[in-house]
Amino acid sequence: MSDHPYSGANTRRNIFAFLVGKVPTAILTATILAMLARNLSATEFGRYVVCMAMLDVTLGFSTIGLDWVILRYAPVYRLHSTRARLLGLILRVALVRVFVLAAVGALIFALATFFPAAAGKLPVDLVWYFCVLMVAEGATRMLRDNALEALSLQSRLQIIMIGKSLILIATLGYMGTQGGGTAQWMLIAETAASCICLVLALAFMLTGLKSMEQPDPAWVPPTFSQMRQVALFNYSSGIVEYLFSTSFLMLVLGRFLAPATVAGAGFVVRLIEMIRNYLPGMLVFSLVRSRMIGNYVRDRNFDDLRTWARFLFKISLLTLLPVCGIAAVYGREILEVASAHRYGGYGVLFAALTFWLALRLHRLILGVVFNAADMMRLWAKASALSLLVLPPLLLIGPARLDIWFLPAVLISGEVVANVLALRIMRGTGREWETGWDWIIRSFLALGAGVAAAAFLPRQGLAWLVAGMAVLTVVYCIGALLLRVIDRTDQQLINRSSGRTLFKGV
Template sequence: MNALPYSGAALKVSAVHFFIGKGASGLLNLGILLWLVRLLPVAEYGVYVSLQAGMLLALAVTSLGLPWMAARYLPEFRLYASGKQLTRFVWQVVALICLFAVAGALLLFVAMPWLLEILNFTQQTDVARLYLLVLVIEGLRLNLQECILEPLLQQGQTQFSQVVRNLILLLCLGIVANQGTVHLNHVVLAELAGSFLGAAVALRGMHRYLCAHRKLSGKDGWQPPNWSEMWRTMRHMYISLIVTLTYSPSALIFLVQRFLGVEITALFGFLLNLYGQICRYLPAFLLFGLIRPKLMASYVGEGGMAQLAYNANFMGKISLFVLMPILVFVWLSGGELLSLLSGGKFTQSGYYLGGLLLTLIPFSQRQILETVAVACGQSHLCFWGSVLGALILPPVYLLLEAGHSLWIPILAIIASQILFNATLTVAMGFTTTYRPDVVGNFKLIAAALVGFILGFFVKMTWTGRLFLQGANSFDEFLQNFKKIFSMLLTQQIAVPIHGLLGLVIIAAFALGLFLLASLLFNPFRVDERLSLNRLVKRKIL
């Protein structure tokens, strides 16, 4: 077996390309997010958020399980197939991607008047139809990255495509903003230009890779799996995806728009965009394009379930280790952070952001559990996990219809992720030898809770001196205490230092408290610390 494509050396080279490109694309993504929320009026930003959500839903529906199929079988083709077999399989996947995306866009074009009438967006018909081109082109680019380049560990090409797309988008927005007011149709045209050039870069990278490996000899006696076998393997993941889409954040955006209005939709969309930015830089998500092919290859090769379980638990704990101080920071200063990032458009909503980020605790483990289930042939468990998660949808609909606040969709996301993870964890405990590191994960969550309590105590101590020192009677004390409690509920308690400098100080404070608590709880085992130190060639744990 030719293990070189997924060796440790190959993984490190791909990781270097990945981090360089991810840093650049991440800064560009953040710049686009913060600039758009300032350029567009709140109503148009709410429509834009809805269009983005619709595109994500459409791409997921038209994927028909191709991303998971490519993630499972493309590493096997790269390890065992000849160059001709590899090229044929890759171009077949690309052809299916294009066919499904175009078919989905045509169906949406026909159904567009009915859909826009439901959402009260009939005045945005022209923009919505133009966005169908973005759906096709951006869908091609994203699928080339996820289905082809990432499983082949071509992270340099993946990130270059993303950087080109973001640079062109920013350049177009800058030109329009320099000439006058920016409207939604300008943003859609800018996205279309960026996606087109980004897709061209991804196609070029894929073609060059296939040309460089056209002389692969392949392994004697290996026969490629037929398409019916691959579809049977992936059908559970696709059905699971379709069920999950009914209560996904993208679907909840449309419920919020229908029952709470376009301005609340703009707030929820901005919160989800921030959530997405943080999510993309968690190790479990950030390294997914690197780790998933490695996990699949190790299981298909000689590592088996033992190595798969070890790597999965290790990555899950690293992801939580990065996430926990972010949660502490946001819960201590979310209101001021949100106001600063939105340019003052969204204030006193910090606890919404903190609650939404809590969903990242189960979500950071979900992708890992899905990968383990697919690798060991238990993908049908993902379907049952999705079905149980869908139980939250009826009460969400009824509560939003009754006029309840934005907390309803946030709590629904948390509950659905927990139900999915619990289903897979319990079921795989009976059907496989995989066991999650419950103790290690609990220690990380406990360290974050201790860090938050300590930070909250410091914040309350300072606030208490400010508001309670002037109380000369029990009635005055009680009035001031009620004032403090009311400000806590609306995230209005200020910190001694305001603005960006104050947020940096709080972030450093939150990180220090969490690291101190982690040192006491010691969530990583000795072999995990040694593995990470060897990987980065530094003693960091």
């Protein structure tokens, strides 16, 4: 290869493939959500939401840090080792993952069969389908999401994601012709899609690694002890993150609230997750993450790592804020349209969770910095201390807080985790500027956009689209006038794009 897989040129190629793939994937994901709301009854949709929330929680708690072993060391092996040793590392980790998932699945199935109460809100009639899906989806995510991302093979990853969405849409379309669907059929479709994606991910990984640079004879591979340390520290912090995840909190709500209420909150959560996954900052995040780790491993330059992390957060927040404004002004109308007038009453919850995304994005970026700089122990400490917010909120009670238990836990947990992580980082002598000046200017620009949209009517889809457009345009003009994007950002944009988009910087 003419340049290493984490170079600027290769990263730009991956970004192009990523964005080209994400456009149809975003449309397909929105289509799936709308079809779920239309083709499943509130009860069946609520059962499906509980199963998918349980899936995410179970997969998260059973990772034992294996995902971060791939994310942290696959770039290192690709830069310094041979194809055989790289594939050996990935396949060994994947096999351990499958073994753990099979054991967890057997335990869940046994508990549901002999002690149904132990299964919690997981529907007993769906346990078998859930366990099979859990093993298939866990193995798929290890190869598709972790290995292909870490190996900088984004075009192949996007092909797989589009294929999975098409399978689910075909299933929902068939359900529509039969007068409606069930949670059971959706779990079967999810399992079939995961198995197909697993085969594709393995094939794409093998073909994508045909050409690798010559191995570095002076390179010493990481020891098992080092990998175990990365796995365990990230697993401990990951457990905390899953305790603050929307999936886990939806399971908690499911034990206290009516199924119809859980279905409405679940619809909002799925929409929020979709927004998070398709924000421009998050679109680039999975690409830049592997490059940040790969470049720091090569150069050991913390200043450069910190600069890219802060730039990534700024881009993420600037693209998120107009979404927050739109949710605040038009949240009810958006949910009415998206859910066929079923869940419009959750507009305020929708708006609150969009603002939570800003804190969540900052925490994700900090996690990459701590891992790249080999500060996993400190990251685990900050994450563990954020659990202090849970006891008082659980004491108040999810039943008393109703659906507001969800944003209360999410926002307070992220605030504590971010503050503690920054204090710990500064305690090591590494400086980190939060950038309150440009954040305040960004919110001033958002306020101008919200004020402009507030004067427009809200009746009809045309006015809804017009209002969102006005809010976004006024916000962008305000951000430009207030110079939120400074000279350093312009230089980084030039470096990222490989072109002189901003002259004189």
